[in-house]
Amino acid sequence: KARAYLKARFAALGLEVRTQTGIGVRQANFDARRKGSVSVSPYENIIAVLPGRDRADKAVALMAHVDSAPWANGASDDAAGVAAVVETARVMAAGPVPARDVVFLVTDAEELGLIGAQEFFDRDPLAKRIGAVVNVEARGSQGRAFMFQTSPGNATLVDLWARNAASPTGNSLAGDVYRLLPNDTDLSVPLGKGVTGINAAYLDGLYDYHMPTDNIENIDPKAMQHLGNFALTTTRALGQADAIPDQAGE
Numbered sequence: 674k675a676r677a678y679l680k681a682r683f684a685a686l687g688l689e690v691r692t693q694t695g696i697g698v699r700q701a702n703f704d705a706r707r708k709g710s711v712s713v714s715p716y717e718n719i720i721a722v723l724p725g726r727d728r729a730d731k732a733v734a735l736m737a738h739v740d741s742a743p744w745a746n747g748a749s750d751d752a753a754g755v756a757a758v759v760e761t762a763r764v765m766a767a768g769p770v771p772a773r774d775v776v777f778l779v780t781d782a783e784e785l786g787l788i789g790a791q792e793f794f795d796r797d798p799l800a801k802r803i804g805a806v807v808n809v810e811a812r813g814s815q816g817r818a819f820m821f822q823t824s825p826g827n828a829t830l831v832d833l834w835a836r837n838a839a840s841p842t843g844n845s846l847a848g849d850v851y852r853l854l855p856n857d858t859d860l861s862v863p864l865g866k867g868v869t870g871i872n873a874a875y876l877d878g879l880y881d882y883h884m885p886t887d888n889i890e891n892i893d894p895k896a897m898q899h900l901g902n903f904a905l906t907t908t909r910a911l912g913q914a915d916a917i918p919d920q921a922g923e
Contacts, residue, residue, distance in 0.1 A: 683721035697788035712786030731804030738783035749811035771912035790859035808860040816877030826920035
């Protein structure tokens, strides 16, 4: 039902909508605790494209995952992220037309090993055109959307994010610390392929993370708003930039 709703909603906004389905396989080299293990799962990614003025240019993707941990309700992780993707699509579809295509990517089977993201960036022809990825996540149920991960050489990217953000929240240590942790999100997949990327999540209310209490009643609406602000302002700035920031500068 969630996938059917999302496809219909994107189509109603006038976006080009399709799905990518199959059975994905991914070796879990991203997590030291499970290194070498293999994850297998069916998946159905939803891909919606807002055409830009230059359709030959590199595209920007805004990404969140539709699945949740089996024992959790998934309202924050990551239905809130998916809601931010849909709302960003609504606002951007109303204009102005972005300089380049913007891809609204709702992945599947993230909790089972980033399978949907891996299949998209490995196999979908559109993936080769994506020059930057904005990812939205949650690790709790409250707080500001904290920018905790970027691609290397991120000076231009972080400057673009901070200049356009509503109450930007993050710090320069976050990326280095995150690289030392045995954790990953869908953004790890494009980062591993050298794609520019930026990641944010709200982190307070950690006791709701991957728990049955991750429900609508426990989400702080202010946290959702700030996550949505991050998604919209960052994606719109990348979509309208003269050029997508590369990884040349520290």
